[in-house]
Amino acid sequence: MATHAHDVVIVGGGNGGIAAAAQLLRRGASDVALVDPAADHVYKPLQNYVGTGLAAPSALTKPQADVIPDGVHWYRSAATRVDGAARRVELADGTELRAADLVIACGALTDWDALPGAVAALDSGHACTTFERDRLEDTWDRIRSLTSGRAVFTLHEQPASGRETALKPLFLACDHWRRRGVLKHIEVRLLHDGDRLHPVEPLEAEIRRHLDAYGIELTLGARVTGVEGRTVTVERQGRGEEVQTDLLHLLPPYKAPDLIRESGLDEPGTGGFAAVDPLTLRHPKHPRVWCIGDAADLGDARTGGALRHQVQTLVENIANRRMGRPLAPYDGYTVAPITTSRRSLSFGEYDSRTHEVRRTTGILDNIRSRPWWYALDRYVLPRIYWHGILKGRV
Template sequence: MSTPQRHDVLIIGGGNAGLSLAGRLRRDGCRDVAVVEPASVHHYRPMLSYVASGTATLDELRRPQDEVVPAGVHRYADHVVRVDPGRSVVHLADGTELGYGDLAVCPGSQVDWDAVPGSRAAVATPHAATSYLPELAERTWTMLSALTAGRAVFAIADRHTPCAPVGLKPLFAAADHWRRTGVLGDIRVDLLVEAPHLVQHARADRELRAAAADYGVHVRTGVRLDAVDPDDRALHVSGDDGPANLPYDALYLAPPHRAPAWVTDSGLGDAEGFVDVDPGTLQHRTHPRVWGLGDAAAVATVPSGGALRRQVPVVARNIRARRTRGGMRRYDGYTVAPVTTSLRHLLLAEHDRDGRPLPTLPFPELARPRRSLLLFDRYLEPQIYWHRLIQGKV
């Protein structure tokens, strides 16, 4: 058996998590960090919500991958097909084997179309779309802005959907647009949220419900979208009131997500297929040299880019702690949802995994819609992402 090329720290996935960790490790003095990332274009995914709201273009959220990989980090432009944690080896699609001292697994999650039968066929029609895929984000706004009468349904899943409450951004942008163009009264807007709340932060939840009521949106929580019938343009839903069918003229989906199948096939997955880490230390429960972070990891909180600001320093520190037998740091479950309440205002819901507020700043109250927060999220945050976060300055 040949000896594979080995790296001190190998990272699977050069998205928000992988690049932030790679940059952070380099800044901390780790000399040999490599990332496996097949995509030649990097996406700043939070901007997809603005594309779906008609206020940004896809060009604004894309950069060539090789321009954003932190200096000194080697990139393998291939995808991982399997990990052999017993041998500490990662297998790439082209047959390359890579060894590692420590392995960070952060390949993100993928839309799980199979979880809602009919949803993939529905988004192939002009009557349904999602902001969760770049190719459909632009179509979301085309669909919503063209609607002048009928029924618009927004369905937000609670099955590993990244930063699920941001699915409300296209809703409030559309409602604002419909009001401005004088058609809001002719459109029935239904919001179906699978979670028991719009956002897991009591104050922000109240603000969002008040904003929805102001636009006349019919809000239901605890409602699961079971299937879509694109031919009849009907939704099959279930909840406390039992099963029901709803017609739609425009359907927006924030769909369920799943982790890549090879995570489980490699013996790294939990019961739902996500990387089975201790949600505090982010260390794999059975393979101590394997770490998990980002959307693919089972960290028991709403996945978000903001959560990575706390996860990345924890993994970087704990890799060192494992080697030196030092004390490990713990991730507190922090996550964040920046949600617009109109085309001009946004609130920030920052909380832990139990919904307890965890504000970055004690003042002002960021869970109240503000113009300044929208400007921050839309214009400043992307610059922070490109120039600081994914360069490891976290």
């Protein structure tokens, strides 16, 4: 077994892992290693636009080799075990890595097996989703071919990566059907397992405004328990209901990578996700192990905008701890960009802990859906991601 020692080892080469590596290098770190076997890097927020015909599939990805920062030691193998106390990472190819500081940024996994019948329904075309890259073109085919019948979209509480983005395909599909003149022939339903639509009151009001404008029927407290063909089974108030569908769009169940539980990085109540101090992003038992992104039990902050703030806090706190300075707090920032039509978007920034509206853009109202927020989300942010965030400049 080959053993290598590095100053910082990052497990996970997604948004958070690569952005953290780039920022650490810019802050003067000389020995950063990143563990990830992926050949491609995906800009996931664009998937909803590809799945609704508003972006080309080619815009989604770049080769992982092209986005790994120069100077980072890239281990193209999966992590199989982490020893938090020793800050040691074991890889599938037999390599062992040791770190002065260890960052867990391995994301969350879709868990279709948690929803009986979902995989068969997706494979047969009875269900669709914008949350898997390989199914995006099929999803667009389903949306544009529907001219009548019942369309059902699902939404669920945490854990969910970019939960609010499940509303993007809903509204974009309705906008497409309205433009084609067939929306009046389609019964559209949104099933949400929560007791309320959104914890931020102004954002909930804005979402409801567009639900009403499209004539979408909202059912709260409705938990999807299974799919069989075109039939979805829903449990509500202890009673089961079978709903027939002509189009079914699913927000997948999510789970933590097995690596976290098997390495003992979770705790009771975290659902298998990494335990973490929500202010400092430090593991409660291992002071030089840090956790960010979807893999961390940070509650309601599983968005790219939240991750950008977490990376900044993480990089600052690795330096603060080494210098003996107080650790900086993660401010709880998250953002819910919800496309309401092919020309307008609500850029709902809020604090994931207090659920108060945040405005990083000054006096501009970021809750009301506007064309400029759409242009930001669809055209500007992808460029910022590839050329700014992954380069450690933002």
